[in-house]
Amino acid sequence: MLTNEPVGDKEKTCLQMINDLIQLCNPKEILLGILEQVDEATGDLISQIILALLQPLQTVLLKLGNKKSYSVGLSLSTVHSRISYLPVPYTVEQIKEDKHSLCQCCLALLQFIQPFVDLVSQTTDVTKEQDLQEMRRELLTFCFSCLKFPLLTAQLKLGEDELKDNPFCLFAEGIMGFLVALGEPLPKAFMQNVHKAESLENDNTVPQKEMYTAEAVACLSYLLFVHHFGMDAFPFVFGPSFVLKSNMEHIDVLLKRTEESVLSKGLELLEHSLLRVDNESLHEELLDIKAIGQVLQDLVKVMTLCPIEHLRKKSLAMLQLVIDKFCVEGKYKLFRCLLKTSNHSGVEGYIIHNIKNQIDVALKADTQNRWFLGTRLTPLLHMVLSLPEGAETDLLQNSDRIMASSTF
Template identity: 25%
Template sequence: MEVENSTQDLPAPVADKMDLGEVVWQELLAGNYENAVQAVKAKENEVSLENNSLELVPVVTKLLQEDVGPEGEQCVEDILLHIASVANPKEVVLVFLEVLEMKWSATQVRVMLSPLQTVLLRQASSTNTRAVTFSWVFNTLYSHVATLETPQGLNLEGKERHLLDFDPLVREASDILQHLIQFYEGIFTRVISGELEWGGGKDSREYLAMFLLQLFHKPLTYLDVFDENKGDTCNALYLSCGHLASMVGQLFFNVFKLLGSVSWKSSKTLLASESKEIEEMKPETLEDNDGEDDREGKKDEVSQLSLACFFYCVVGQEMAAEWVPQVYSHQYVFLTCLPLVSALLQEKEHIPIHKGLILSGALLNKLARHSLPGDSLEAPAHSSFPQLLVRVMTFCDNKELRTQALDIFRTHMGKFDSQGRRKLIQALLLSVKHAGVLGLVIHELKENVALNLSKENLDLNFSGRNLVELVKAACVLPEAEQTDLLEWSDCIMAALNLLIFLFIRDKENRTKVAGVSHSLKEGYLTQLQTGLDLSKGHYELKLKELSETQCKKKEDKLSVCVGGQMLPNLPRDQERKVVEAAICSLDMMQCVLVRAVQAIEKNI
């Protein structure tokens, strides 16, 4: 009896997994972190940990939901690392994945990643590692990253974008990205050294690279990763992105291998052909196709936005430069990357649009002037690229992006040979319905004709029948005499200036444009004159009414419609100024029209 009583007085060891979980939880709640770690590492609990870890991991990770500070987080990480090192690997992976499906902060994710890496590397082999386990983990981690919120609806320009570095959403995404890179780096090192090879006939380098590329879709496509000095920055997000790009480059040895995964599947052509006009594509119509490429990506390996953001980093920001070969044709790289540029420009948020503009500008700057053949317009997405630029130029509410798109639009047109420029100008004249853009296109036509006339032997692309067709396409009023001349003034003035230049500069009729003079005089110019008479008569009558009712109380007020919304009624003085400005603009148009008619009549 004495022996039995003395035995009962001794502290009993932890008998099973439930007892261990209770002991650890009590120690953690009491803040006795060192005791909790020692309890888990105790020799008498080795067997329990090896075979039964499914219930202990949730107990330990539950502490992360409390504000335990750095010491508590380190304690949880130490316990999870020990479990990952000694417990059944398959059980640990399953319970870790279950825990990771919950919404965690960046700090909580960091605590989980190191133990998860440890248990995965325990299963690594240099011959035939089971790939499905790794893919489960990688996809679970990415599903967590893909749900991260990013700033939306911000209209930031230039250095204002640096303010995003202080946005809580950006900082959380940046922190999680850093932790994920550290997680992948351990696996990356094993793959590079040959210590980790996945079975099933997979190329281990490409297999890992595809999972790394996922991160370029979300969150990186929607986060500002831009530096004017291309690397001379302390921005953590930029540096992490550069590190990630270098890892992908080293896995492939050649980043341009990924060009083979670029695809473009658009059901609509945005530019008109030479023989057929198409209706205007409205912004909402273009947005309907957003993400279409990603849903139909090649073999579902990697989304087109992932590739787009990756090549933005490589080409636009010159990351991973040591893995960018210099033997590829700039023309080939530009044409192959156009679907990626278009994918970025189709996005609604300003940050991916900015990436698309930077990428297209970097690609175009590598091309020599007049080096692209006209046949390259048949390349995938090339018909959409100019129209997407037009959409940014006309509808984007960010001035910096509008200006940038305009510069790229002009640069793009100058990269083609004469046949390509002629085809592009004709297609734009037939498809674009914005007066300001049409005025710009007509000005480009005038510049090309001037260049052609300076040559001894005329280029047939800007003379003869081709030039006549271009002039006819430029000299069109969308609603004949009833066209709103003030709204279309940019296009009309550009067309009149083109006619004046042609008939004064080409007095010898080298371009054969005189053959269209009669149809222009009787058609376009006559319609324009009739429209001017009607418009001037309307505004003069309005001005007369304002003068006659100046001393009377007038019930009807002049209303102005902007963007489909009626502005408040204007004071009487402002009404007069608006009407007088309209009459002045019409008078100016009348003067240019008279000059154009005189120039044509001299050549008849």
């Protein structure tokens, strides 16, 4: 129907014919015809066809009567599967240019599903309850799919002086607003164990296996705690340490990716979770939680292997922030763990520098704590002053560690 040429009289005429057919013909037949056009779109035609047909598609769906949940779900999955082929613009210039019209499609989709969200959230007719619950599940599935694409990789942290009204921020805010309007309990979604999502018991709130994917829940947590989208519907009953502990699994998911935008989200979520916690307030038992150990390993990998300098520096700052938040015994346990597992001279040298600072504090402070003095200090010093591979240690490769420990 559409071509690569700008929309002209021919295309306008076709759209007018579709609208006329919607009024005269069987809505289901028109629906299948529209979805066929969308599903067959490729390349630059994807966004052009979607933007042209969303309004007629919405009109025909609204004409289907009460039993329309399956058709709404099919339409949303078809449209989302096609826009998933579009590259996500990242820089300010790319977002402004919107070469492949992904930003336009996202904003158009908010308008497209608004009446269906309103229908579910505002209808009180009990005779329609089953169909509305089915439609609710379809809408939630779409919203969580959008958290995974495009929002997981989209750049949301842009200053207003660079780009006012970032379309991805508007889209993220809209999606989170839909989740709230549809009655999705955000605390429940935020606290999901993403690695066991498929084994969760099914209930009337969400189709769990399809919805609670690791990436979608991690993105939801990022939008909640970094951008505060949907935070008005989030109860303030969780303590800072609980939020930090619950977020660690989501942070691990983000930090294991390689895209700059996703790594940035993981570091930002970690930072915002840590800043809510008082210094020296975290107990050493938290280090026994698997996800926390994984995040520490992720930070070391980003610090040592990531080719992007600002992310390496950010990871180092986050490691120091983690250290600052643990109590003295937690710091002691953390240092021992990092010295055993980091396998990087620069990281080990940084940890040794922190150990020296803690020894200095212990010597000067009038406190009964002796974790960095006396007999407890001896095994830690043994780790610090021993060469990793004994006499066969490569002194050049381990120079950072050796120089740091030589000042003891």
